[in-house]
Amino acid sequence: MERVMAGLPVVTGPEWPGVNYFCTTRAGGVGVAPHDTLNLGLRAGDNPDAVAENRRRVRAAVPADPLWLRQVHGSEVGDADQPGLPPEPAVDASVTAQPGRVLAIMVADCLPVVIADADGAVLGAAHAGWRGLSGGVLEHTLAAMRAKAPQAKAWRAWVGPGIGPREFEVGQDVLDAFTADDPATARYFVPRPGIPGKWLADLAGLADFRLRRAGVQEVALSGLCTVTQVESYFSYRRDGQTGRMALLAWLNPV
Known part of the structure:
Protein backbone atom coordinates (compact mmCIF):
# COMPACT_ATOMS: atom_id res chain seq x y z
CA MET A 1 0.00 0.00 0.00
CA GLU A 2 1.12 3.57 -0.65
CA ARG A 3 1.69 6.04 2.17
CA VAL A 4 3.44 9.34 2.85
CA MET A 5 6.04 9.40 5.65
CA ALA A 6 7.45 12.82 6.61
CA GLY A 7 6.58 14.04 3.11
CA LEU A 8 8.11 11.04 1.32
CA PRO A 9 5.99 8.73 -0.88
CA VAL A 10 6.62 5.17 0.32
CA VAL A 11 5.14 1.69 0.02
CA THR A 12 4.52 -0.77 2.81
CA GLY A 13 2.72 -4.02 3.56
CA PRO A 14 0.43 -5.45 6.24
CA GLU A 15 0.31 -3.78 9.66
CA TRP A 16 2.10 -5.80 12.35
CA PRO A 17 1.88 -5.26 16.12
CA GLY A 18 4.92 -3.44 17.46
CA VAL A 19 6.61 -3.08 14.04
CA ASN A 20 7.01 -0.24 11.54
CA TYR A 21 8.46 -0.61 8.06
CA PHE A 22 8.35 0.97 4.63
CA CYS A 23 10.26 1.08 1.35
CA THR A 24 11.11 4.39 -0.28
CA THR A 25 10.42 5.11 -3.94
CA ARG A 26 12.37 7.29 -6.36
CA ALA A 27 10.18 10.29 -5.48
CA GLY A 28 10.66 13.01 -2.89
CA GLY A 29 14.38 13.70 -3.21
CA VAL A 30 16.81 16.17 -4.75
CA GLY A 31 18.73 14.11 -7.31
CA VAL A 32 18.96 14.63 -11.07
CA ALA A 33 18.91 12.01 -13.82
CA PRO A 34 19.81 9.18 -13.75
CA HIS A 35 19.51 9.37 -9.95
CA ASP A 36 16.26 11.31 -9.82
CA THR A 37 15.24 11.86 -7.24
CA LEU A 38 15.55 10.05 -3.89
CA ASN A 39 18.78 8.10 -4.39
CA LEU A 40 20.05 6.80 -1.04
CA GLY A 41 23.10 4.91 -2.30
CA LEU A 42 26.51 6.43 -1.59
CA ARG A 43 28.22 4.28 -4.24
CA ALA A 44 25.75 4.73 -7.10
CA GLY A 45 27.72 7.50 -8.84
CA ASP A 46 25.53 10.32 -7.53
CA ASN A 47 26.48 13.71 -6.08
CA PRO A 48 27.40 13.00 -2.42
CA ASP A 49 25.65 16.18 -1.29
CA ALA A 50 22.41 15.04 -2.92
CA VAL A 51 22.67 11.63 -1.24
CA ALA A 52 23.33 13.29 2.12
CA GLU A 53 20.22 15.46 1.71
CA ASN A 54 18.14 12.46 0.68
CA ARG A 55 19.33 10.49 3.71
CA ARG A 56 18.49 13.49 5.89
CA ARG A 57 14.94 13.40 4.55
CA VAL A 58 14.66 9.69 5.28
CA ARG A 59 16.08 10.24 8.75
CA ALA A 60 13.17 12.62 9.45
CA ALA A 61 10.73 9.75 8.86
CA VAL A 62 12.29 7.29 11.35
CA PRO A 63 13.00 7.44 15.11
CA ALA A 64 16.82 7.10 14.96
CA ASP A 65 19.76 6.95 12.57
CA PRO A 66 19.43 3.88 10.31
CA LEU A 67 22.07 1.17 10.30
CA TRP A 68 23.22 1.42 6.68
CA LEU A 69 25.05 -1.63 5.35
CA ARG A 70 27.81 -2.12 2.79
CA GLN A 71 25.95 -4.84 0.95
CA VAL A 72 28.07 -7.46 -0.83
CA HIS A 73 25.44 -9.82 -2.31
CA GLY A 74 26.22 -12.43 0.33
CA SER A 75 24.31 -14.14 3.11
CA GLU A 76 25.96 -12.91 6.31
CA VAL A 77 23.83 -11.26 8.98
CA GLY A 78 24.85 -8.49 11.37
CA ASP A 79 23.56 -7.95 14.89
CA ALA A 80 22.45 -4.31 14.99
CA ASP A 81 22.41 -4.38 18.81
CA GLN A 82 26.09 -5.29 19.12
CA PRO A 83 28.24 -2.46 20.53
CA GLY A 84 31.07 -1.04 18.50
CA LEU A 85 29.65 -1.76 15.04
CA PRO A 86 31.48 -0.12 12.12
CA PRO A 87 29.55 2.63 10.31
CA GLU A 88 28.62 0.30 7.42
CA PRO A 89 28.99 -3.40 8.26
CA ALA A 90 29.78 -5.52 5.17
CA VAL A 91 26.76 -7.81 5.48
CA ASP A 92 23.47 -8.24 3.62
CA ALA A 93 21.06 -8.45 6.54
CA SER A 94 20.71 -7.23 10.10
CA VAL A 95 18.59 -8.06 13.13
CA THR A 96 17.51 -6.23 16.27
CA ALA A 97 15.53 -6.75 19.45
CA GLY A 132 22.12 -13.97 -1.36
CA LEU A 133 18.81 -15.77 -1.70
CA SER A 134 20.38 -18.98 -3.02
CA GLY A 135 23.11 -18.66 -0.37
CA GLY A 136 20.58 -18.64 2.46
CA VAL A 137 20.41 -14.98 3.52
CA LEU A 138 16.77 -15.29 4.56
CA GLU A 139 17.34 -18.51 6.50
CA HIS A 140 20.39 -16.99 8.20
CA THR A 141 18.40 -13.90 9.13
CA LEU A 142 15.66 -15.99 10.67
CA ALA A 143 18.22 -18.10 12.56
CA ALA A 144 19.80 -14.93 13.99
CA MET A 145 16.37 -13.70 15.06
CA ARG A 146 15.57 -17.00 16.77
CA ALA A 147 18.86 -16.83 18.63
CA LYS A 148 18.07 -13.31 19.88
CA ALA A 149 14.49 -14.15 20.89
CA PRO A 150 14.08 -17.89 21.58
CA GLN A 151 10.54 -17.33 22.83
CA ALA A 152 9.39 -15.70 19.56
CA LYS A 153 6.75 -17.44 17.47
CA ALA A 154 4.38 -16.98 14.54
CA TRP A 155 6.86 -15.51 12.06
CA ARG A 156 5.75 -13.16 9.29
CA ALA A 157 7.53 -11.51 6.37
CA TRP A 158 7.00 -8.84 3.75
CA VAL A 159 8.80 -8.95 0.39
CA GLY A 160 9.02 -5.47 -1.08
CA PRO A 161 9.46 -4.12 -4.63
CA GLY A 162 11.90 -6.00 -6.83
CA ILE A 163 12.46 -7.26 -10.35
CA GLY A 164 9.35 -9.03 -11.60
CA PRO A 165 9.05 -12.59 -12.98
CA ARG A 166 8.61 -11.38 -16.56
CA GLU A 167 11.76 -9.25 -16.47
CA PHE A 168 14.38 -11.33 -14.64
CA GLU A 169 16.24 -13.20 -17.37
CA VAL A 170 18.85 -15.59 -15.96
CA GLY A 171 21.22 -18.28 -17.18
CA GLN A 172 22.01 -21.85 -16.25
CA ASP A 173 24.13 -20.76 -13.28
CA VAL A 174 21.19 -19.18 -11.49
CA LEU A 175 18.89 -22.13 -12.19
CA ASP A 176 21.54 -24.52 -10.90
CA ALA A 177 22.16 -22.44 -7.76
CA PHE A 178 18.57 -22.94 -6.64
CA THR A 179 17.75 -26.41 -7.93
CA ALA A 180 20.92 -27.87 -6.42
CA ASP A 181 19.53 -26.89 -3.04
CA ASP A 182 15.97 -28.05 -3.78
CA PRO A 183 14.80 -29.43 -7.16
CA ALA A 184 11.28 -28.18 -6.35
CA THR A 185 12.41 -24.61 -7.05
CA ALA A 186 12.56 -25.41 -10.78
CA ARG A 187 8.92 -24.38 -10.97
CA TYR A 188 9.99 -20.75 -10.42
CA PHE A 189 11.92 -20.76 -13.71
CA VAL A 190 10.25 -20.53 -17.14
CA PRO A 191 12.30 -21.11 -20.32
CA ARG A 192 12.71 -17.89 -22.30
CA PRO A 193 11.01 -18.46 -25.69
CA GLY A 194 13.47 -18.47 -28.56
CA ILE A 195 16.57 -18.07 -26.38
CA PRO A 196 18.14 -21.42 -25.46
CA GLY A 197 19.83 -21.52 -22.07
CA LYS A 198 17.87 -18.59 -20.69
CA TRP A 199 15.03 -18.57 -18.18
CA LEU A 200 12.69 -16.05 -16.61
CA ALA A 201 13.01 -16.38 -12.84
CA ASP A 202 10.41 -15.48 -10.22
CA LEU A 203 12.65 -13.99 -7.53
CA ALA A 204 9.79 -13.08 -5.20
CA GLY A 205 8.33 -16.58 -5.59
CA LEU A 206 11.70 -18.08 -4.66
CA ALA A 207 11.85 -15.85 -1.58
CA ASP A 208 8.33 -16.91 -0.61
CA PHE A 209 9.28 -20.58 -1.00
CA ARG A 210 12.41 -20.30 1.11
CA LEU A 211 10.76 -18.23 3.83
CA ARG A 212 7.91 -20.72 4.23
CA ARG A 213 10.31 -23.66 4.16
CA ALA A 214 12.25 -21.98 6.99
CA GLY A 215 9.14 -21.69 9.13
CA VAL A 216 7.63 -18.31 8.29
CA GLN A 217 3.87 -18.77 8.47
CA GLU A 218 2.74 -15.52 6.83
CA VAL A 219 4.47 -14.13 3.74
CA ALA A 220 3.11 -11.06 1.97
CA LEU A 221 4.46 -10.17 -1.49
CA SER A 222 4.24 -6.57 -2.68
CA GLY A 223 3.87 -7.66 -6.31
CA LEU A 224 5.62 -4.43 -7.37
CA CYS A 225 8.13 -4.65 -10.23
CA THR A 226 11.04 -2.23 -10.17
CA VAL A 227 11.82 -2.71 -13.87
CA THR A 228 8.41 -1.93 -15.35
CA GLN A 229 7.27 0.78 -12.93
CA VAL A 230 9.71 3.35 -14.27
CA GLU A 231 8.33 6.43 -12.50
CA SER A 232 8.27 4.77 -9.09
CA TYR A 233 11.43 2.67 -8.72
CA PHE A 234 15.11 2.60 -9.53
CA SER A 235 16.18 -0.45 -11.55
CA TYR A 236 19.76 -1.49 -12.20
CA ARG A 237 18.67 -4.09 -14.76
CA ARG A 238 16.72 -1.49 -16.69
CA ASP A 239 19.02 1.54 -16.50
CA GLY A 240 22.53 0.45 -15.49
CA GLN A 241 23.53 3.65 -13.73
CA THR A 242 20.76 4.51 -11.32
CA GLY A 243 19.89 5.19 -7.70
CA ARG A 244 18.87 3.00 -4.78
CA MET A 245 15.68 2.78 -2.73
CA ALA A 246 15.74 1.69 0.89
CA LEU A 247 13.69 -0.50 3.19
CA LEU A 248 13.55 0.99 6.70
CA ALA A 249 12.22 -1.06 9.63
CA TRP A 250 12.12 -0.71 13.42
CA LEU A 251 10.38 -2.02 16.52
CA ASN A 252 8.13 0.48 18.27
CA PRO A 253 9.98 2.45 20.95
CA VAL A 254 8.74 1.59 24.44
Missing part, protein backbone atom coordinates in the same frame (compact mmCIF):
# COMPACT_ATOMS: atom_id res chain seq x y z
CA GLN A 98 16.02 -3.13 20.54
CA PRO A 99 12.98 -0.84 20.18
CA GLY A 100 13.72 2.16 18.00
CA ARG A 101 16.80 0.61 16.35
CA VAL A 102 16.31 1.30 12.63
CA LEU A 103 17.44 -1.32 10.11
CA ALA A 104 18.09 -0.32 6.49
CA ILE A 105 18.44 -2.28 3.25
CA MET A 106 19.17 -0.66 -0.14
CA VAL A 107 17.81 -2.11 -3.38
CA ALA A 108 17.33 -1.45 -7.08
CA ASP A 109 15.89 -4.80 -8.36
CA CYS A 110 17.00 -7.12 -5.54
CA LEU A 111 14.32 -7.83 -2.96
CA PRO A 112 14.04 -5.98 0.34
CA VAL A 113 12.66 -8.43 2.93
CA VAL A 114 11.51 -7.65 6.47
CA ILE A 115 10.79 -10.41 9.01
CA ALA A 116 9.20 -10.16 12.47
CA ASP A 117 7.53 -12.32 15.08
CA ALA A 118 3.87 -12.02 16.07
CA ASP A 119 4.60 -10.00 19.23
CA GLY A 120 7.09 -7.56 17.72
CA ALA A 121 9.92 -8.76 19.95
CA VAL A 122 12.56 -9.16 17.25
CA LEU A 123 13.05 -7.82 13.74
CA GLY A 124 15.19 -8.64 10.71
CA ALA A 125 15.80 -7.00 7.33
CA ALA A 126 17.56 -8.64 4.40
CA HIS A 127 18.87 -7.78 0.94
CA ALA A 128 17.87 -10.72 -1.25
CA GLY A 129 19.31 -10.80 -4.73
CA TRP A 130 19.67 -14.18 -6.38
CA ARG A 131 23.14 -14.80 -4.91
Whole structure:
Protein backbone atom coordinates (compact mmCIF):
# COMPACT_ATOMS: atom_id res chain seq x y z
CA MET A 1 0.00 0.00 0.00
CA GLU A 2 1.12 3.57 -0.65
CA ARG A 3 1.69 6.04 2.17
CA VAL A 4 3.44 9.34 2.85
CA MET A 5 6.04 9.40 5.65
CA ALA A 6 7.45 12.82 6.61
CA GLY A 7 6.58 14.04 3.11
CA LEU A 8 8.11 11.04 1.32
CA PRO A 9 5.99 8.73 -0.88
CA VAL A 10 6.62 5.17 0.32
CA VAL A 11 5.14 1.69 0.02
CA THR A 12 4.52 -0.77 2.81
CA GLY A 13 2.72 -4.02 3.56
CA PRO A 14 0.43 -5.45 6.24
CA GLU A 15 0.31 -3.78 9.66
CA TRP A 16 2.10 -5.80 12.35
CA PRO A 17 1.88 -5.26 16.12
CA GLY A 18 4.92 -3.44 17.46
CA VAL A 19 6.61 -3.08 14.04
CA ASN A 20 7.01 -0.24 11.54
CA TYR A 21 8.46 -0.61 8.06
CA PHE A 22 8.35 0.97 4.63
CA CYS A 23 10.26 1.08 1.35
CA THR A 24 11.11 4.39 -0.28
CA THR A 25 10.42 5.11 -3.94
CA ARG A 26 12.37 7.29 -6.36
CA ALA A 27 10.18 10.29 -5.48
CA GLY A 28 10.66 13.01 -2.89
CA GLY A 29 14.38 13.70 -3.21
CA VAL A 30 16.81 16.17 -4.75
CA GLY A 31 18.73 14.11 -7.31
CA VAL A 32 18.96 14.63 -11.07
CA ALA A 33 18.91 12.01 -13.82
CA PRO A 34 19.81 9.18 -13.75
CA HIS A 35 19.51 9.37 -9.95
CA ASP A 36 16.26 11.31 -9.82
CA THR A 37 15.24 11.86 -7.24
CA LEU A 38 15.55 10.05 -3.89
CA ASN A 39 18.78 8.10 -4.39
CA LEU A 40 20.05 6.80 -1.04
CA GLY A 41 23.10 4.91 -2.30
CA LEU A 42 26.51 6.43 -1.59
CA ARG A 43 28.22 4.28 -4.24
CA ALA A 44 25.75 4.73 -7.10
CA GLY A 45 27.72 7.50 -8.84
CA ASP A 46 25.53 10.32 -7.53
CA ASN A 47 26.48 13.71 -6.08
CA PRO A 48 27.40 13.00 -2.42
CA ASP A 49 25.65 16.18 -1.29
CA ALA A 50 22.41 15.04 -2.92
CA VAL A 51 22.67 11.63 -1.24
CA ALA A 52 23.33 13.29 2.12
CA GLU A 53 20.22 15.46 1.71
CA ASN A 54 18.14 12.46 0.68
CA ARG A 55 19.33 10.49 3.71
CA ARG A 56 18.49 13.49 5.89
CA ARG A 57 14.94 13.40 4.55
CA VAL A 58 14.66 9.69 5.28
CA ARG A 59 16.08 10.24 8.75
CA ALA A 60 13.17 12.62 9.45
CA ALA A 61 10.73 9.75 8.86
CA VAL A 62 12.29 7.29 11.35
CA PRO A 63 13.00 7.44 15.11
CA ALA A 64 16.82 7.10 14.96
CA ASP A 65 19.76 6.95 12.57
CA PRO A 66 19.43 3.88 10.31
CA LEU A 67 22.07 1.17 10.30
CA TRP A 68 23.22 1.42 6.68
CA LEU A 69 25.05 -1.63 5.35
CA ARG A 70 27.81 -2.12 2.79
CA GLN A 71 25.95 -4.84 0.95
CA VAL A 72 28.07 -7.46 -0.83
CA HIS A 73 25.44 -9.82 -2.31
CA GLY A 74 26.22 -12.43 0.33
CA SER A 75 24.31 -14.14 3.11
CA GLU A 76 25.96 -12.91 6.31
CA VAL A 77 23.83 -11.26 8.98
CA GLY A 78 24.85 -8.49 11.37
CA ASP A 79 23.56 -7.95 14.89
CA ALA A 80 22.45 -4.31 14.99
CA ASP A 81 22.41 -4.38 18.81
CA GLN A 82 26.09 -5.29 19.12
CA PRO A 83 28.24 -2.46 20.53
CA GLY A 84 31.07 -1.04 18.50
CA LEU A 85 29.65 -1.76 15.04
CA PRO A 86 31.48 -0.12 12.12
CA PRO A 87 29.55 2.63 10.31
CA GLU A 88 28.62 0.30 7.42
CA PRO A 89 28.99 -3.40 8.26
CA ALA A 90 29.78 -5.52 5.17
CA VAL A 91 26.76 -7.81 5.48
CA ASP A 92 23.47 -8.24 3.62
CA ALA A 93 21.06 -8.45 6.54
CA SER A 94 20.71 -7.23 10.10
CA VAL A 95 18.59 -8.06 13.13
CA THR A 96 17.51 -6.23 16.27
CA ALA A 97 15.53 -6.75 19.45
CA GLN A 98 16.02 -3.13 20.54
CA PRO A 99 12.98 -0.84 20.18
CA GLY A 100 13.72 2.16 18.00
CA ARG A 101 16.80 0.61 16.35
CA VAL A 102 16.31 1.30 12.63
CA LEU A 103 17.44 -1.32 10.11
CA ALA A 104 18.09 -0.32 6.49
CA ILE A 105 18.44 -2.28 3.25
CA MET A 106 19.17 -0.66 -0.14
CA VAL A 107 17.81 -2.11 -3.38
CA ALA A 108 17.33 -1.45 -7.08
CA ASP A 109 15.89 -4.80 -8.36
CA CYS A 110 17.00 -7.12 -5.54
CA LEU A 111 14.32 -7.83 -2.96
CA PRO A 112 14.04 -5.98 0.34
CA VAL A 113 12.66 -8.43 2.93
CA VAL A 114 11.51 -7.65 6.47
CA ILE A 115 10.79 -10.41 9.01
CA ALA A 116 9.20 -10.16 12.47
CA ASP A 117 7.53 -12.32 15.08
CA ALA A 118 3.87 -12.02 16.07
CA ASP A 119 4.60 -10.00 19.23
CA GLY A 120 7.09 -7.56 17.72
CA ALA A 121 9.92 -8.76 19.95
CA VAL A 122 12.56 -9.16 17.25
CA LEU A 123 13.05 -7.82 13.74
CA GLY A 124 15.19 -8.64 10.71
CA ALA A 125 15.80 -7.00 7.33
CA ALA A 126 17.56 -8.64 4.40
CA HIS A 127 18.87 -7.78 0.94
CA ALA A 128 17.87 -10.72 -1.25
CA GLY A 129 19.31 -10.80 -4.73
CA TRP A 130 19.67 -14.18 -6.38
CA ARG A 131 23.14 -14.80 -4.91
CA GLY A 132 22.12 -13.97 -1.36
CA LEU A 133 18.81 -15.77 -1.70
CA SER A 134 20.38 -18.98 -3.02
CA GLY A 135 23.11 -18.66 -0.37
CA GLY A 136 20.58 -18.64 2.46
CA VAL A 137 20.41 -14.98 3.52
CA LEU A 138 16.77 -15.29 4.56
CA GLU A 139 17.34 -18.51 6.50
CA HIS A 140 20.39 -16.99 8.20
CA THR A 141 18.40 -13.90 9.13
CA LEU A 142 15.66 -15.99 10.67
CA ALA A 143 18.22 -18.10 12.56
CA ALA A 144 19.80 -14.93 13.99
CA MET A 145 16.37 -13.70 15.06
CA ARG A 146 15.57 -17.00 16.77
CA ALA A 147 18.86 -16.83 18.63
CA LYS A 148 18.07 -13.31 19.88
CA ALA A 149 14.49 -14.15 20.89
CA PRO A 150 14.08 -17.89 21.58
CA GLN A 151 10.54 -17.33 22.83
CA ALA A 152 9.39 -15.70 19.56
CA LYS A 153 6.75 -17.44 17.47
CA ALA A 154 4.38 -16.98 14.54
CA TRP A 155 6.86 -15.51 12.06
CA ARG A 156 5.75 -13.16 9.29
CA ALA A 157 7.53 -11.51 6.37
CA TRP A 158 7.00 -8.84 3.75
CA VAL A 159 8.80 -8.95 0.39
CA GLY A 160 9.02 -5.47 -1.08
CA PRO A 161 9.46 -4.12 -4.63
CA GLY A 162 11.90 -6.00 -6.83
CA ILE A 163 12.46 -7.26 -10.35
CA GLY A 164 9.35 -9.03 -11.60
CA PRO A 165 9.05 -12.59 -12.98
CA ARG A 166 8.61 -11.38 -16.56
CA GLU A 167 11.76 -9.25 -16.47
CA PHE A 168 14.38 -11.33 -14.64
CA GLU A 169 16.24 -13.20 -17.37
CA VAL A 170 18.85 -15.59 -15.96
CA GLY A 171 21.22 -18.28 -17.18
CA GLN A 172 22.01 -21.85 -16.25
CA ASP A 173 24.13 -20.76 -13.28
CA VAL A 174 21.19 -19.18 -11.49
CA LEU A 175 18.89 -22.13 -12.19
CA ASP A 176 21.54 -24.52 -10.90
CA ALA A 177 22.16 -22.44 -7.76
CA PHE A 178 18.57 -22.94 -6.64
CA THR A 179 17.75 -26.41 -7.93
CA ALA A 180 20.92 -27.87 -6.42
CA ASP A 181 19.53 -26.89 -3.04
CA ASP A 182 15.97 -28.05 -3.78
CA PRO A 183 14.80 -29.43 -7.16
CA ALA A 184 11.28 -28.18 -6.35
CA THR A 185 12.41 -24.61 -7.05
CA ALA A 186 12.56 -25.41 -10.78
CA ARG A 187 8.92 -24.38 -10.97
CA TYR A 188 9.99 -20.75 -10.42
CA PHE A 189 11.92 -20.76 -13.71
CA VAL A 190 10.25 -20.53 -17.14
CA PRO A 191 12.30 -21.11 -20.32
CA ARG A 192 12.71 -17.89 -22.30
CA PRO A 193 11.01 -18.46 -25.69
CA GLY A 194 13.47 -18.47 -28.56
CA ILE A 195 16.57 -18.07 -26.38
CA PRO A 196 18.14 -21.42 -25.46
CA GLY A 197 19.83 -21.52 -22.07
CA LYS A 198 17.87 -18.59 -20.69
CA TRP A 199 15.03 -18.57 -18.18
CA LEU A 200 12.69 -16.05 -16.61
CA ALA A 201 13.01 -16.38 -12.84
CA ASP A 202 10.41 -15.48 -10.22
CA LEU A 203 12.65 -13.99 -7.53
CA ALA A 204 9.79 -13.08 -5.20
CA GLY A 205 8.33 -16.58 -5.59
CA LEU A 206 11.70 -18.08 -4.66
CA ALA A 207 11.85 -15.85 -1.58
CA ASP A 208 8.33 -16.91 -0.61
CA PHE A 209 9.28 -20.58 -1.00
CA ARG A 210 12.41 -20.30 1.11
CA LEU A 211 10.76 -18.23 3.83
CA ARG A 212 7.91 -20.72 4.23
CA ARG A 213 10.31 -23.66 4.16
CA ALA A 214 12.25 -21.98 6.99
CA GLY A 215 9.14 -21.69 9.13
CA VAL A 216 7.63 -18.31 8.29
CA GLN A 217 3.87 -18.77 8.47
CA GLU A 218 2.74 -15.52 6.83
CA VAL A 219 4.47 -14.13 3.74
CA ALA A 220 3.11 -11.06 1.97
CA LEU A 221 4.46 -10.17 -1.49
CA SER A 222 4.24 -6.57 -2.68
CA GLY A 223 3.87 -7.66 -6.31
CA LEU A 224 5.62 -4.43 -7.37
CA CYS A 225 8.13 -4.65 -10.23
CA THR A 226 11.04 -2.23 -10.17
CA VAL A 227 11.82 -2.71 -13.87
CA THR A 228 8.41 -1.93 -15.35
CA GLN A 229 7.27 0.78 -12.93
CA VAL A 230 9.71 3.35 -14.27
CA GLU A 231 8.33 6.43 -12.50
CA SER A 232 8.27 4.77 -9.09
CA TYR A 233 11.43 2.67 -8.72
CA PHE A 234 15.11 2.60 -9.53
CA SER A 235 16.18 -0.45 -11.55
CA TYR A 236 19.76 -1.49 -12.20
CA ARG A 237 18.67 -4.09 -14.76
CA ARG A 238 16.72 -1.49 -16.69
CA ASP A 239 19.02 1.54 -16.50
CA GLY A 240 22.53 0.45 -15.49
CA GLN A 241 23.53 3.65 -13.73
CA THR A 242 20.76 4.51 -11.32
CA GLY A 243 19.89 5.19 -7.70
CA ARG A 244 18.87 3.00 -4.78
CA MET A 245 15.68 2.78 -2.73
CA ALA A 246 15.74 1.69 0.89
CA LEU A 247 13.69 -0.50 3.19
CA LEU A 248 13.55 0.99 6.70
CA ALA A 249 12.22 -1.06 9.63
CA TRP A 250 12.12 -0.71 13.42
CA LEU A 251 10.38 -2.02 16.52
CA ASN A 252 8.13 0.48 18.27
CA PRO A 253 9.98 2.45 20.95
CA VAL A 254 8.74 1.59 24.44
